Amino acid sequence: MREEVSPKAVRIPVSDLHASVSDPALTSMTLLNDIAGRFPQAVSFAAGRPYEGYYLTDDLSRYLSAFEKYLAEDLAMTPEGIRRTFFQYGRTKGFIHELIARHLKLDEGLTVDPESIVVTTGCQEAMILILRALYRDDRDVVLAAMPSYVGFIGAARIVGMPVWPVREGPGGIDLEDLNRQVEAVKAQGLRPRACYVVPDFANPSGACVSVADRARLLELASRHDFLLLEDNPYSLFRSTGERPPTLKSSDDESRVVYLGSFAKTAFAGARVGYIVADQLVTVADKQESLLADHLAKLKSMTTLNTSTVAQAVVGGYLLENGCSLEGATVREAKVYRRNLHAVLAGMEARFGPGRPHHGKVAWNSPQGGMFLVVTLPFRADDEVLEYSAAEFGVLWTPMHHFYAGAGGLHQIRLSFSVLSVEEISLGLDRLARLVDDLA
Amino acid sequence: MREEVSPKAVRIPVSDLHASVSDPALTSMTLLNDIAGRFPQAVSFAAGRPYEGYYLTDDLSRYLSAFEKYLAEDLAMTPEGIRRTFFQYGRTKGFIHELIARHLKLDEGLTVDPESIVVTTGCQEAMILILRALYRDDRDVVLAAMPSYVGFIGAARIVGMPVWPVREGPGGIDLEDLNRQVEAVKAQGLRPRACYVVPDFANPSGACVSVADRARLLELASRHDFLLLEDNPYSLFRSTGERPPTLKSSDDESRVVYLGSFAKTAFAGARVGYIVADQLVTVADKQESLLADHLAKLKSMTTLNTSTVAQAVVGGYLLENGCSLEGATVREAKVYRRNLHAVLAGMEARFGPGRPHHGKVAWNSPQGGMFLVVTLPFRADDEVLEYSAAEFGVLWTPMHHFYAGAGGLHQIRLSFSVLSVEEISLGLDRLARLVDDLA
Structure with a gap:
């Protein structure tokens, strides 16, 4: 909660601050965190954080x-x-x-x-x-x-x-x-x-x-x-x-x-x-x-x-x-490997050959890491992300944030580092319903 | 020790790097640390660090x-x-x-x-x-x-x-x-x-x-x-x-x-x-x-x-x-107070009324903090600091470093936060000998 502000308090127009303050590269994280914060129950493919299941505070x-x-x-x-x-x-x-x-x-x-x-x-x-x-x-x-x-x-x-x-x-x-x-x-x-x-x-x-x-x-x-x-x-x-x-x-x-x-x-x-x-x-x-x-x-x-x-x-x-x-990270690496396979198999099961949107939804198959990119048959921007979170309970990151504002408008990043296999499955079901709705 | 460098290794002229890299504000600390490092036995009025006598690693x-x-x-x-x-x-x-x-x-x-x-x-x-x-x-x-x-x-x-x-x-x-x-x-x-x-x-x-x-x-x-x-x-x-x-x-x-x-x-x-x-x-x-x-x-x-x-x-x-x-800092404050008094009394005893350089050496009397400034009847730059360290075993900070290169050439900063009363006395004796030598 904000304290009372004195009526005499100075106001600084944002245009008097360095341009980086208003640049999408700096504002997008705030915006994405804000959306994520408003839908805590959604399955989140958005967070690019490491797996935290093996941390113990006493270790410090x-x-x-x-x-x-x-x-x-x-x-x-x-x-x-x-x-x-x-x-x-x-x-x-x-x-x-x-x-x-x-x-x-x-x-x-x-x-x-x-x-x-x-x-x-x-x-x-x-x-x-x-x-x-x-x-x-x-x-x-x-x-x-x-x-x-x-x-x-x-x-x-x-x-x-x-x-x-x-x-x-x-x-x-x-x-x-x-x-x-x-x-x-x-x-x-x-x-x-x-x-x-x-x-x-x-x-x-x-x-x-x-x-x-x-x-x-x-x-x-x-x-x-x-x-x-x-x-x-x-x-x-x-x-x-x-x-x-x-x-x-x-x-x-x-x-x-x-x-x-x-x-x-x-x-x-x-x-x-x-x-x-x-x-x-x-x-x-x-x-x-x-x-x-x-x-x-x-x-x-x-x-x-x-x-x-x-x-x-x-x-x-x-x-x-x-x-x-x-x-040191053998256990974490195993989680990422398991999750990558779960996401790739899950995408195949929902959008692969014989499925309704086959050919219209595409994705890459990284050999490791924490991310993959899905191309959708519709615009997937911040507004659609908000709709996805509110109506279908699934979060992801619009790719345009990684293009310095010039591209990626039909793509989303799926991050799978902190999820369980069950959450991945549930999240992909919800993503499939979003695609059904918008494609 | 530096590893062998390949003969094909690229060389970057320092003039191709941002000007701050060569600015005195950034190079002076390295230079001063270098001088201090070469005279570990000198009494140091140079370091602006907090008193460390009450730290305990287990506290962390x-x-x-x-x-x-x-x-x-x-x-x-x-x-x-x-x-x-x-x-x-x-x-x-x-x-x-x-x-x-x-x-x-x-x-x-x-x-x-x-x-x-x-x-x-x-x-x-x-x-x-x-x-x-x-x-x-x-x-x-x-x-x-x-x-x-x-x-x-x-x-x-x-x-x-x-x-x-x-x-x-x-x-x-x-x-x-x-x-x-x-x-x-x-x-x-x-x-x-x-x-x-x-x-x-x-x-x-x-x-x-x-x-x-x-x-x-x-x-x-x-x-x-x-x-x-x-x-x-x-x-x-x-x-x-x-x-x-x-x-x-x-x-x-x-x-x-x-x-x-x-x-x-x-x-x-x-x-x-x-x-x-x-x-x-x-x-x-x-x-x-x-x-x-x-x-x-x-x-x-x-x-x-x-x-x-x-x-x-x-x-x-x-x-x-x-x-x-x-x-939390009652004990440290006591040390700083004790040391400030020791430095001021020590300066008075060595350069005050009736002493040889009275009137030619001046200093301020702060009411707290960790620093005071001494004005000397000779140029006190990095070269004189090196001479002071090598010949008299006392370190201090040339004030010109705090003037962005435009002033303070006859002044030095004495920092007293990490010293004992005995070290202060010994250091001021040495400073007095430097003044005898150069004034």
Whole structure:
């Protein structure tokens, strides 16, 4: 409830605030949460949250103790040093970088210099830092496959950096279009500084880039001299087939800035992520330093060090699992695999051959992750979402939110990470009734 | 140690990165930390950190439990709700807003609507959010007394917003100069959007704004139609005299955006701060919403929710202390008071009447806080700091770092928050020898 407001209170027109405040990338989450909040009984295919069935609150204290033990025994820290680590301002680049490097070695086969890692306040801050660093002036643009993660578009809006759209196909970012768009950027006198990609099970599309296309992507970046921002929150959650290598693992020109998240592999709420930025930055007289150190300067004026308590909790979790997140998330991965199969089988049963809307309702079949995309024979915007929630009790995310307002009007994203098989079945029944009603 | 770098590795000229990366506001902390790191045996008047003698690592788990109990008993949350609160993405504005409102009532006599509070990743993020919101286009400027907190200047550099300097006198920001500068800003066709002030024991000067000047400051803001950004990390640490009211407590036009920090009253490392933004923002057709809700949208693309674990730890600490931080920090306040007296008496004994450099070395006498400023009869820059550390074993902060590069070359800041009385005495002896050497 709002308190009484003084009649003399100043009013600020929203047009006097930075444009990002009114941008769809920033307002859509509020709007979607608002609709979801009004229909708590609906089956929700909307929330992109990790499965929470295995969390135990008591674990947190145990993780803190495990991390304390590591400081004392492995790093031979004094009690004063430990206290300082937990309570005081600390190293801007963070203090769990060695553990993150071990995880990357174990789970992704990646060898990274721990000094090139900046631990960030979630991967979201990592995006802010790299975009702030690369957006030198208004000739700089960043490319991204559309549809794209709304958090990335939002970060670019905050920084003010233009996002130049690239087509996405069933195999992820369309490399021919990327080449075309980079040339178009250059032809306009602009500079393509980087391209944002989620090679494994992109949010929202679930698409995965093939091994051959990963190599071509690196070649393209080299040929046109731009960086790749590789965002990898989902690669551990593959359902079928072999895990392809990360872009970073074939990156012999240091063209890949790697964005890491613990939101899906540890705890979303902790807000701990990281960025690997091993690029060399040259200052006057050939002095060289790591891009990570320049990002740390930006971070020192954005949030200072990442919360010590949050780092310690994630650090303890890594330690308890021998730094393997693949090992730590075996149970969650099984839930995602089970749910993906349930959604795909459920779609087939309701809209496949022999069913009334067969051929009019289409969907993709991701090999992992948390999302798939359904194409509907009618406009599926926020208004239809509200109708779907009110009349049929099922929530989903209109895809236009991931297109920066320019596309996806007949598509919806289904997220299946937090549901039971029964909820999936019930939710798809309700979706089928919505289709019956509108198709 | 740096790993081997591939000969093919890309090099990025620092001039291709955003200018803030090379700005003194962002590089000075690295430089000062580097000097401090090379002289670990020196007595350090440089670190602006809270006293750490009363921290106990085991307290953290207890705070988590206290907060869990509050969720279960006071907020009647289910075990699932509690788990979700600790582990999942959460409310962007945070979940300890009610406790913060109680603290403001108890410790500052301030009544604020909890909905107008955004819990932030330290006060640093609060500065980023409000500056990002107010910096609509390149006509917008923010005013600030010089010398000023380097974290504020740095936040403005990240956002790209110009900081317009205002003179500071012994009683804090010079209101005549503020009036003059606001008129100068307007005469240039620019918009003075806000003025940043630390009314109680400013960092670096230790200056405190009088009660009369607080009223005049509010009048000025009203007359010229700008906001006041009141930053208040130190008001609880007053040594003598009565605590003046905050600006926010006399703010009947909602002109004050209040910036709160727990860094000095709880734990710096946790990175929990907040912003009170009860201004009304008008959108089309007279719809009104709180500025806090617009800042939350920006926050959702900067760091999402503030770390749940960090919020829970600070929440538990507030609960254990009945939400009074004045009560919680009685022992620390005593240390700061003792140390302030030790520094002032020590300066008097070494540079006062009858001593060799009397009249050539001057210093102010703050009534609280963690800092004072000494004026020296010689240039006291980074080079002299290095000489002071190497030859005399004493560290301090050159004031020019707080002037955005334009002043303070004969001044140094002495920070006394983490020292013992013996260290203060030893440090001042060493400072006196430096003065003997250079004066």
